[in-house]
Amino acid sequence: MNSARETAANAEAFRRLVESRPVLIGMARAGEVIPGMKPNTVLHSGPEIEFSAMRGAHRQGIVGALLFEGIARDETEAVGMIEAGEIEIRAANDFNSGAPGSGITSSSMAVLVVEEKTSGIRAFAPPIEGVQGGGLGGWGVCNPAIRENLRSIAGVIAPLFSRVLASCGGIDVKALFAEGVTMGDEEHTRQVATDALFFAKMAAASASAGLTAEERCTLLDYLGSCRRFVHHIGCATAVAALKSAAHVEHSTMVTAMGGNGVEFGIKLSGRGEQWFTAPSPTFTGRYFSPEYSDRDSSPWLGDSSNVEAFGLGGMAAGAAPILIRSRGGDVATGIAQTAEMAKICLGENPQFTIPMLDGRRVPCGIDARKVLETGILPMMHGGILSREGGQIGVGYARTPRECFRRALN
DSSP: OOHHHHHHHHHHHHHHHHTOOEEEEEEEEHHHHSTTOOTTEEEESSSOOOGGGOOHHHHHHHHHHHHHHTSOSSHHHHHHHHHTTOSEEEEGGGGTBOOBTTOOEETTSEEEEEEETTTOOEEEEOOOOGGGTTHHHHHOOOOHHHHHHHHHIIIIIHHHHHHHHHHHTOEEHHHHHHHHHHTTOOSSSOOHHHHHHHHHHHHHHHTTTTOOHHHHHHHHHHHHTOTTHHHHHHHHHHHHHHHHTOOOTTOOBEEEEEEESSEEEEEEGGGTTOOEEEEOOOOEEEESSTTOOTTTBOSOEESTTHHHHHTOGGGGGGGOHHHHHHTTOOHHHHHHHHHHHHTTEEEEEEEEEEGGGTTEEEEEEEBHHHHHHHOOOOEEEEEEEBTTSSEEEEEEEEOOHHHHHHHHO
16 A cells, blocks of 8 residues: 555545534434435444344334334234335445434434535434434334334424524534533533533524424423433534545545444445444443343444544543543543544544643544554444343443454455
């Protein structure tokens, strides 16, 4: 490989990433806004995988999506249609979409819409499902209450949400996250401050958006019930920013990371939309209940690892001492993790400042060359899903080395 050529290409990809301007502009049905999305399309997290090889959260999530859409009447019919090739099952990232966990998205489900203003690229992610938590889109769980809630989000909440954002010109997500990072969030598994900041912005904007008092209460009640709502905004934001930095010939910068519970994949800017995969990594972390153990957990499942590729999450561990302490570390642990991640990145994002590091910025732009040269693997924060669907804990994992070896081979 030509080192000078790659270095110049990486400088361009990195510039696009740090200069990206992702703005949250709305929420709409996936089939109305995602290019190429058909009525029989179901998206999932991670690289593409055959239905027969899928784990619980994906399998039951895809079946649940077909029931939600009314395409199938029951699980038997749904599986029969899938096996007959009547359903198009695709990787969400290949459609500029991405979400935590299962990432299940079908045409009638609502998705958040983030536009990267420099390139005009739009990216998407299903929102968190209010009182149903991760529900179908995140945890692959589907029941009558979840289906009804999904209909309400798409039919009632999405139009109100979009009207408010249209009235204020959208929300600058990087500016929102920059403030959250200074307040103790790393924006992957902790968004306590950022959620509050987002709610305040939406509450203020809704007052002058032409909503009735009842409509405003409906929207704010939904947002108030959504713990970690901005995590899903972050997933769409990461995809939008990373896609704007993709397709720079010869660049070795990572532009996508995600797992499907069986394989984990990455994409490099200079290699377009090609996935480079390896077995999905397992988690180290803590479970919500003593009844769970490593035997119950799924290997990495979700596209939320794009948050790390964007330059937050595990990259910003030094900004979130409360999060690091919850998994048995301390302030020094988080600072050391951020310093370690800097060794495999092309630079720092000038917008994301960590106060405890004397104003040092968060590293970003993972360079596959540096990963192999140093032996340091990207650290990813995330939720632990059960092999049967549903979240059972929180923890962290490392991106497989083999992904980078194959990408540069």
